[in-house]
Amino acid sequence: MTNTSPPHHVAIVMDGNGRWASRRFLPRIAGHKQGVDSLKRCARACDARGIKVLTVFAFSSENWQRPQEEVSGLMDLFAIALGREVPQLKADGVQLRFVGERQGLSSRVLKGIEQAEAATAANQKLVLNVCFNYGGRWDIVQAAARVAAQGLVMTEQSLSQMMSLAHVPDPDLVIRTGGEQRISNFLLWQSAYSEFFFSDKLWPDFDEAELDRAIQSFGHRDRRFGRVSGQSRADAAPTVAR
Ligand code: IPE
Ligand code: IPE
Ligand code: MG
Numbered sequence: 718m719t720n721t722s723p724p725h726h727v728a729i730v731m732d733g734n735g736r737w738a739s740r741r742f743l744p745r746i747a748g749h750k751q752g753v754d755s756l757k758r759c760a761r762a763c764d765a766r767g768i769k770v771l772t773v774f775a776f777s778s779e780n781w782q783r784p785q786e787e788v789s790g791l792m793d794l795f796a797i798a799l800g801r802e803v804p805q806l807k808a809d810g811v812q813l814r815f816v817g818e819r820q821g822l823s824s825r826v827l828k829g830i831e832q833a834e835a836a837t838a839a840n841q842k843l844v845l846n847v848c849f850n851y852g853g854r855w856d857i858v859q860a861a862a863r864v865a866a867q868g869l870v871m872t873e874q875s876l877s878q879m880m881s882l883a884h885v886p887d888p889d890l891v892i893r894t895g896g897e898q899r900i901s902n903f904l905l906w907q908s909a910y911s912e913f914f915f916s917d918k919l920w921p922d923f924d925e926a927e928l929d930r931a932i933q934s935f936g937h938r939d940r941r942f943g944r945v946s947g948q949s950r951a952d953a954a955p956t957v958a959r
Contacts, residue, residue: 720936724889726770727763727931728911730903731756733895733919746790751921753798760811762925764843766932770885771845774903778818778852792826795849799829803836810842816881817851818859844885853905856881860906882907890935894920894927912938 731752738748756773763771775795781788806813815830822830830849860879861871869875877883887907893899896917900908914931916923939946944953 720889720938720940723767723932724912724935725768726772726886726888726890727768728772728774728888728891728904728908729759730774730891730893730895730901731920731923732893732897732901734921736895737919737921745787746794748919748921749791749794753794753802755921755923757802758925759923759928760806760843760845761809762928764809764811766928769843770888771843772816772848772882772885772888772904773846774848774851774901776817776849776851777902778850778855779902792823796823796825796829799833803833806833806845807837807840810840811837812840812842812844813837814844814846814884815849816846816856817849818855819850822850846882846885848903851881852902853900854902856904857906877906880906887911890914890931892916892928892931894918894923910940910942912940 734748734752735745736748737751738745741747760771776791780791783791803813813833813836815834819827819830857876857880859881860876863879864871864875882904887909888904888911890913891904891908891911892914894916896915896919898915904911912935914934916927916931918924918927941948944950
């Protein structure tokens with residue numbers, strides 16, 4: 718059975734900015750700048766297609782290991798882009814959420830994050846989760862620590878409620894651009910039953926046509942969630958405790 722409606726939640730590993738720049742003999746940061754424009758286009762295109770949640774991987778826990786020049790360039794770009802883009806995102810009805818470890822971020826970046834979240838909190842059209850200083854393992858560990866700190870029993874449900882994306886359902890479709898076919902510590906917990914689409918396009922070149930290819934591919938997937946094809950949820954054997 719295939720999916721007739723568009724994915725509710727799309728998550729993207731926006732990879733390939735550095736290669737996009739290198740191919741043009743430009744510094745890597747030029748690729749990251751193009752990446753911001755690509756994200757703006759993509760958010761608009763997702764909204765136009767009825768997607769309600771877009772989650773993007775912007776900076777991983779491991780990306781601190783890049784050369785100092787690139788890391789500081791990315792931090793600057795992030796702070797500048799936030800200041801510049803928030804008014805338009807607000808007008809477009811986008812609710813911005815930042816997901817990741819905030820400790821260790823500069824006060825400038827933190828201020829930008831807090832202001833962007835406050836300015837767009839009431840928006841409902843599209844939730845845009847920006848994973849920044851994020852790692853899937855970090856997320857599981859921080860969730861487990863919160864379950865323990867509150868003295869709760871550790872279950873799939875209690876842990877899920879403490880995960881950093883608890884405000885949205887799990888992603889239906891995870892796209893990775895840039896040609897690599899790996900998860901690189903993205904949504905390890907939340908992608909348990911996501912469909913994956915790997916695109917050879919470098920992130921700055923990712924356009925509406927490629928988004929449509931991903932959505933079309935999603936439309937042909939048979940999501941079984943462990944059941945058999947065509948089986949209704951009601952027709953399940955009694956649940957065995959997990
Ligand atoms: C993804 O693009 C953006 C970040 C990780 C910040 P890359 O910078 O990883 O680009 P490539 O993979 O080197 O081309
Ligand atoms: C994943 O891309 C992280 C982001 C897109 C922010 P990387 O370029 O860091 O992943 P690896 O190192 O190729 O696995
Ligand atoms: Mg990369």
